[in-house]
Amino acid sequence: MRLFVALSPPPEALAEVAGAVGARPERWPDLRWTGSETWHITMAFLGEVPEKALPELETRLGRAAGRHAPMTLRFEGAGAFPSARRARVVWLGLAGGGTAISRLAASLAAGGRRAGAAGAEGKPFHPHLTLARARPRDGLDARPLVEELKDFGGAPWRADAVHLMRSHLGPKTRYEALESWPLTGGG
Numbered sequence: 001m002r003l004f005v006a007l008s009p010p011p012e013a014l015a016e017v018a019g020a021v022g023a024r025p026e027r028w029p030d031l032r033w034t035g036s037e038t039w040h041i042t043m044a045f046l047g048e049v050p051e052k053a054l055p056e057l058e059t060r061l062g063r064a065a066g067r068h069a070p071m072t073l074r075f076e077g078a079g080a081f082p083s084a085r086r087a088r089v090v091w092l093g094l095a096g097g098g099t100a101i102s103r104l105a106a107s108l109a110a111g112g113r114r115a116g117a118a119g120a121e122g123k124p125f126h127p128h129l130t131l132a133r134a135r136p137r138d139g140l141d142a143r144p145l146v147e148e149l150k151d152f153g154g155a156p157w158r159a160d161a162v163h164l165m166r167s168h169l170g171p172k173t174r175y176e177a178l179e180s181w182p183l184t185g186g187g
């Protein structure tokens with residue numbers, strides 16, 4: 001099964017994001033816009049994981065979550081991977097986590113690796129919420145869109161748990177939360 005670990009922003013924070021996106025999907029029909037019901041922050045991409053690895057994976061992810069404290073985050077800024085000029089993914093950024101969010105991500109990825117989930121090694125962690133993906137593989141010039149979104153700043157929200165998510169790929173990708181663990185460390 002295809003798995004990743006994510007933060008789930010609260011509904012109020014996602015409502016602000018929806019407000020910031022507004023009617024842009026209609027103006028940018030060449031992008032595949034993500035549905036607000038799928039919005040999340042990927043903390044660790046685990047990739048294909050055999051079902052038999054699940055118990056150990058869950059133990060290790062729970063242990064990692066228990067070593068980290070809750071964080072106050074806010075959505076801020078926007079950008080695109082690999083660049084706004086040839087965007088394949090258009091995203092909103094996250095602020096407020098300092099180094100704590102990267103340390104949590106590294107801990108979760110390490111837990112995944114120890115349980116045998118190869119994940120996406122070597123990719124630097126860049127917390128973001130994916131708003132849209134380009135259809136063509138060579139990307140799309142999204143500079144005006146990124147320019148419009150980059151001044152967005154949302155209200156602070158508390159990230160106090162991580163969730164193990166399963167991707168059900170298809171014409172309409174769906175994510176299923178398999179397990180959640182609170183962030184109970186002292187920071």
Ligand code: 2AM
Nearest residue numbers: 004041042045089119120123129130167
């Ligand atoms: P994205 O939001 O930047 O597209 C579920 O697919 C989540 O895992 C998405 O948030 C996606 O990131 C991320 N993801 C998918 N494939 C990935 C990969 N090869 N490396 C890192 N993250 C990936």
